[in-house]
Amino acid sequence: MIPPENLVERYRRRFQPRWSDRLRLALEPPAPMIMNRREPKDFPLGRWNLYIGGAGRRVEGYVNLDLFAVPGVDVAADAHCLPFPGALFQRVECDAVLEHVRDPERMVREIERVMAPGGYLHLVTPFCHPFHEYPKDYRRFTPDGLKLLAGDMEVVAEGWRTGPTATALVFAIEYAKLLVPWRAWRAAAHFVLGWLLFPLRYLDLALMRSPYASRLGNHCYLWLRKRGTGQTG
Template sequence: MVQNSDWLDSIKFKVKKKPRLYKFLIEVISPVFYFKKSSYQKIFRYLDPKENIIVNIGSGPFRLHDNIINIDISDYTNVDLIANAKKLPLKNESVDGIINVVSLEHINNPELVMDEFYRLLKPGGYIYTALPFIAGYHASPHDYKRWTISGIKNLHNKFSEQEVNVFGGPTSGLVWILTEWLALLLSFRILPLYKALFILFTLILWPLKFLDILLINHPMSNNIASSFYYIGMKKT
């Protein structure tokens, strides 16, 4: 019988309670090399967090800037407001910027969330999202969607596009899938062995992701990129 649950989800939930450990695992040991710092700083070219109201929706335990308001459905460390992204307790046109990083895939109807983002943004405000493309199943607690660049543009069709580019590179996508594939191949359908092998190959293969430093700017890297980011503006 096909397993449709993520056995790592309960582990990830516990680790998220320790932001420093979770950040280390995500940025170093995970199969994906996110160009996070440079990517996030792109939104700061449009908005100054010291002068503008910016919310990070689906923030998890990460705080990107002291002046950015963290919103999440779970009570993690560094979360300022606990709320569901489909119905946020904020006034219409009350924020200058919205950040949402690799969390929309966990929502079964992300179009409703995009409508909510549009409602919250002031005219002339900016949205920054990052969404997965080539990525293994990772429930939190569910996992529904993947997007091509065309799909991302369609999802953000109410906004005026400013930038769309690779967020997690092609090697990251490869390492993620290869880790899963090797664990499947060598576990002989023995679930405990599969879990052990998945962890083993994660620890062995993660350094390969840094090859994305060479590939991230390749003109065709979007064909098998792990994820993309989008920056858009609410039209005035």
């Protein structure tokens, strides 16, 4: 499958940055969000692990599968139909991908098929987040909506990765960019507001503990375990 031109350029910037990309990256404001430190990260890796949607990145310890055969991708395939035998992978990462696929239920069942019994699946999806196409953007998920995809798998952890201040800041910056007509001005708005507003992101350290945080959460996560026992070689 041929990736759209804007994605090719985005992946190239990530994987093979030129000096101008490096300069831009050095000046880039910090992300307007902080990660929830209570999100578990240490579920065991096996001999075979799968990272879905890591185009433009090298992901050590994983087979990197994406729609497009761009640098960093080991297997180019549509994750609705994974080209692997069943019960192979100990751990599967699917971070910010489900909003971009036509049929998330079918894709998660396909991931479950290739997971080893006792293996772990990490799903991360946006709830309140601006439209972003990779190469399409079909939907958003609430934590309960994400859990509907678990099927027979056991939910071992769930929560918010990024909180309500992240939501407020990403929308404020996007809104400001909408108000200016020229691309260069949008870049300036991104730069200036990004640097001015990013310290507010630390409010989420407290706000993510509030029961009301879920009304405006930015990204939620779920860790699922495939029932049964076993390890890949």
